[in-house]
Amino acid sequence: MSASHHDPLSHPEVQLASGRGYVANFLVTTLLMGFGLWLSVTHAVAPLTLVAVTSGIAAVAVGVQAYLLLHMNLSEAQIWHTVAMILFLPLFVVTIGLTAWMFHGLYARTMIMSPHIGAFLHR
Amino acid sequence: MGRLSLRQIPYQNPILVGTFVFALILGAAIVGLVTYHKRWGVLWREWLTTVDHKKIGVMYCLIGLVMLFRGFIDALMIRTQQAIAVGPHSPGYLGALHGYLTPFHAGQIFTAHGLIMVVFAATPLLVGLMNIIVPLQIGARDMAYPYLNALGLWLTAAGAALVMVSLFIGNFAHGGWYGFVPYFELPYSPGVGVDYWLWAFQLSVLGTTLGSINLIATIVKMRAPGMTWMRMPIFTWASLSANLIALTTFPVLMVCLALLASDRYFGTHFYTAGMGGNLMLYNDLFWVWGHPEVYFLILPAFGMMSEIVPTFSEKTLFGYATMVIASFAIGGVSWGVWLHHFFTMAAAPSVNSFYSVTTMLVGIPTGVKVFNWIFTMYRGRVRFELPMMWAVLSLFLLLVGGLTGMMNAFATNDYMWHNGVFVVAHFHLMVLLIAASIFGSVEYWFPKVFGFKLEARWGKAFFWCIVLGTGWVFIPMFLLGFAGMTRRLDYIPYTQWGPYLRVMLVGMGFYILAVAFFFMHLYVSLRDRAKNRVGADAWGTSRSLEWMTHSPVPAYNFAFVPQVHARDEWAWRKEQGVADLKSGPYRDIHMPGNTGVPFVLGALALALAFALTWRIWWLSGLALALCVAVVIVRAFAEDTDTVISAQDVERAERRYHDGEVVPMEEPMGRPTPRPAT
Numbered sequence: 093m094s095a096s097h098h099d100p101l102s103h104p105e106v107q108l109a110s111g112r113g114y115v116a117n118f119l120v121t122t123l124l125m126g127f128g129l130w131l132s133v134t135h136a137v138a139p140l141t142l143v144a145v146t147s148g149i150a151a152v153a154v155g156v157q158a159y160l161l162l163h164m165n166l167s168e169a170q171i172w173h174t175v176a177m178i179l180f181l182p183l184f185v186v187t188i189g190l191t192a193w194m195f196h197g198l199y200a201r202t203m204i205m206s207p208h209i210g211a212f213l214h215r
Numbered sequence: 216m217g218r219l220s221l222r223q224i225p226y227q228n229p230i231l232v233g234t235f236v237f238a239l240i241l242g243a244a245i246v247g248l249v250t251y252h253k254r255w256g257v258l259w260r261e262w263l264t265t266v267d268h269k270k271i272g273v274m275y276c277l278i279g280l281v282m283l284f285r286g287f288i289d290a291l292m293i294r295t296q297q298a299i300a301v302g303p304h305s306p307g308y309l310g311a312l313h314g315y316l317t318p319f320h321a322g323q324i325f326t327a328h329g330l331i332m333v334v335f336a337a338t339p340l341l342v343g344l345m346n347i348i349v350p351l352q353i354g355a356r357d358m359a360y361p362y363l364n365a366l367g368l369w370l371t372a373a374g375a376a377l378v379m380v381s382l383f384i385g386n387f388a389h390g391g392w393y394g395f396v397p398y399f400e401l402p403y404s405p406g407v408g409v410d411y412w413l414w415a416f417q418l419s420v421l422g423t424t425l426g427s428i429n430l431i432a433t434i435v436k437m438r439a440p441g442m443t444w445m446r447m448p449i450f451t452w453a454s455l456s457a458n459l460i461a462l463t464t465f466p467v468l469m470v471c472l473a474l475l476a477s478d479r480y481f482g483t484h485f486y487t488a489g490m491g492g493n494l495m496l497y498n499d500l501f502w503v504w505g506h507p508e509v510y511f512l513i514l515p516a517f518g519m520m521s522e523i524v525p526t527f528s529e530k531t532l533f534g535y536a537t538m539v540i541a542s543f544a545i546g547g548v549s550w551g552v553w554l555h556h557f558f559t560m561a562a563a564p565s566v567n568s569f570y571s572v573t574t575m576l577v578g579i580p581t582g583v584k585v586f587n588w589i590f591t592m593y594r595g596r597v598r599f600e601l602p603m604m605w606a607v608l609s610l611f612l613l614l615v616g617g618l619t620g621m622m623n624a625f626a627t628n629d630y631m632w633h634n635g636v637f638v639v640a641h642f643h644l645m646v647l648l649i650a651a652s653i654f655g656s657v658e659y660w661f662p663k664v665f666g667f668k669l670e671a672r673w674g675k676a677f678f679w680c681i682v683l684g685t686g687w688v689f690i691p692m693f694l695l696g697f698a699g700m701t702r703r704l705d706y707i708p709y710t711q712w713g714p715y716l717r718v719m720l721v722g723m724g725f726y727i728l729a730v731a732f733f734f735m736h737l738y739v740s741l742r743d744r745a746k747n748r749v750g751a752d753a754w755g756t757s758r759s760l761e762w763m764t765h766s767p768v769p770a771y772n773f774a775f776v777p778q779v780h781a782r783d784e785w786a787w788r789k790e791q792g793v794a795d796l797k798s799g800p801y802r803d804i805h806m807p808g809n810t811g812v813p814f815v816l817g818a819l820a821l822a823l824a825f826a827l828t829w830r831i832w833w834l835s836g837l838a839l840a841l842c843v844a845v846v847i848v849r850a851f852a853e854d855t856d857t858v859i860s861a862q863d864v865e866r867a868e869r870r871y872h873d874g875e876v877v878p879m880e881e882p883m884g885r886p887t888p889r890p891a892t
């Protein structure tokens with residue numbers, strides 16, 4: 093409805109675009125995820141450490157993408173990305189939390205192998 | 216050709232050959248008709264390449280209806296099989312020991328039935344209706360991302376097509392619509408059936424996720440001036456809540472299925488028994504999506520009821536604010552109840568109790584809604600026209616379905632009847648409620664989209680046959696549930712269940728009649744359309760913004776973007792006597808331009824999914840590369856919009872005022888003249 097309607101290049105989110113940022117984002121996140129994959133296929137660290145380390149890597153990757161790819165900030169044009177991200181956090185915590193709570197009781201009650209034992213057998 | 220060979224064509228199966236012949240005749244008839252009437256050009260220019268939200272919505276609904284029909288045939292086969300194959304002395308036909316379906320075939324049918332009805336019938340119908348109505352209700356000219364909208368449509372179409380292809384090439388999964396691990400892992404299900412299921416599901420997930428982004432962005436950003444949050448029609452609110460659920464949970468399903476695909480294709484072991492895999496993780500991830508999904512389906516249905524009931528009670532909706540809160544409360548609670556689908560998996564008692572309680576909490580906002588509808592009708596001038604009849608039926612189905620849901624919510628009860636037909640009867644009433652609301656809103660909004668009302672005689676016959684069919688099928692099913700019958704049986708070991716199963720066939724008879732009456736309903740309505748022409752306000756007592764513009768809605772929706780003054784804007788304008796006011800001279804209208812790219816991408820996605828199913832690697836690579844190339848090429852397109860000139864708008868508006876019918880597919884607008892740079 094504003095003037096920017098007719099000139100796509102003046103849209104604020106288009107103004108934020110940066111080829112260098114995108115390439116950097118691609119390289120960094122690919123490296124991070126590749127590292128996580130390598131850790132898990134080679135069983136380089138103990139299972140519980142692995143969970144912690146890969147989660148940490150994932151968090152860093154999310155941060156990098158939020159900054160370099162989505163350009164999250166509080167400006168009028170970008171605030172929806174930021175709000176969506178923040179609204180999503182409690183959901184994430186609830187889903188993972190409730191799942192972990194269930195598995196916590198489940199291993200004791202079923203014959204399923206805990207990730208511990210499974211990983212050791214595989215090695 | 217990967218695993219594909221001529222031996223995969225099931226020509227020994229007379230049922231499938233019959234279906235194939237039927238499909239062939241139908242396809243030939245359609246191609247013939249289009250050619251005879253020289254409509255290929257129109258079909259391509261005005262439908263297949265359109266980005267108009269109304270046409271996309273209509274096409275979504277058509278896909279939904281076709282798949283509803285297919286799913287119904289599946290249901291018919293399950294019911295007849297179970298009525299015949301009772302006891303060791305029951306006859307067997309067509310190579311089956313009992314009944315006429317081998318266990319393998321019966322399994323494919325109930326799996327396809329479930330998947331089709333949930334993701335390829337109900338979902339497209341609802342998404343289609345939201346697509347058509349939401350932009351009109353908020354006074355927008357189109358969706359926020361028209362191109363993405365078309366892409367969502369064609370991805371969904373590709374998914375539906377893949378399920379259909381599995382009928383004639385190879386076979387479908389046969390272990391139930393939501394899948395089981397490790398049963399769906401490669402060593403236990405080595406065939407292509409699970410792969411068909413997997414990729415069809417995945418395509419629909421992608422399409423629905425894109426659609427939800429679009430609807431959310433549209434509602435948040437595209438509202439007409441004055442359309443504040445608390446003036447939004449309830450259907451729009453319900454759509455917002457539903458699509459927030461979709462956006463937050465469909466990606467979980469995508470991951471869940473991707474991990475299964477990774478197990479099947481790369482030999483990883485996310486869900487294997489042993490080797491560090493965890494088969495219970497599949498259930499967890501699937502239902503993290505699965506339960507919110509059912510609310511994704513029911514919230515728009517609630518929204519539809521909330522539009523229909525006030526119109527035919529000639530009153531404003533009772534308890535608007537509580538209705539909004541209830542929609543979001545249902546959405547919110549839906550994220551925390553998923554474990555009730557596997558109470559019997561042996562989680563700790565504290566965990567099961569927690570989920571029992573959260574599940575029952577859903578009853579509170581749902582109850583609020585029910586009372587709101589009842590109080591809307593109370594002391595209203597209730598007119599039982601077709602949309603209202605469907606809405607009232609929905610209300611009854613909600614009561615029975617909701618109460619039986621509450622019974623399931625007690626983990627202690629559920630231990631006794633989980634995976635029994637009691638559960639099946641519960642969710643069928645819920646899903647039938649959704650279907651009833653959909654039929655109600657098709658009756659309700661049809662005149663808006665096409666400019667004429669559907670006739671009432673056959674429509675009523677259709678309605679009553681659905682009522683009778685539902686009673687005759689599902690009351691016996693509840694009784695069998697109490698008797699302990701488990702679900703998905705292709706052979707009934709207890710002969711005392713036989714009578715109930717045969718009684719259900721009476722219900723199926725009513726459903727068959729209903730389908731016939733539905734076609735008559737459409738045919739007679741189409742034949743007599745001149746008689747049933749209506750203007751903008753088809754029902755005379757409607758209240759929201761979509762009834763302000765012409766019927767059928769012009770390509771640009773509103774000649775002037777409306778200024779909104781009240782919650783029920785259209786009712787407000789009628790009361791103030793300003794319903795006919797026009798503001799100022801017409802202006803050029805800037806609209807998105809048609810493009811064939813989404814259609815091409817849909818076709819390529821179908822090729823990719825088919826190739827992955829059959830493990831034809833060169834074709835997978837080719838289709839994927841082409842997808843990427845097409846997206847890149849499209850990114851450089853400059854002519855992506857058109858302008859409908861002020862004169863064109865004026866001419867169209869004059870024709871509407873003269874009572875002329877402007878057909879939906881009449882072209883309007885021309886490419887924007889390239890701005891001088």
Ligand code: HEM
Pocket residue numbers: 393509510512513555556557574575577578581617618619620621623624625629632633634638641642645646649
């Ligand atoms: C008051 C609300 C509801 C409650 C308390 C409720 C409760 C439940 C419970 C506890 C189950 C699991 C039973 C079992 O597997 O043993 C279940 C299954 C199911 N419900 Fe509901 N439900 C409610 C509303 C709905 C709605 C609105 C829908 C659909 C639109 C729905 C569709 C389903 C489906 C599809 C299943 C079974 C899925 C399957 O196993 O294939 N329910 N419900």
Ligand SMILES: [Cu+2]
Pocket residue numbers: 505506509552553555556
């Ligand atoms: Cu559920």
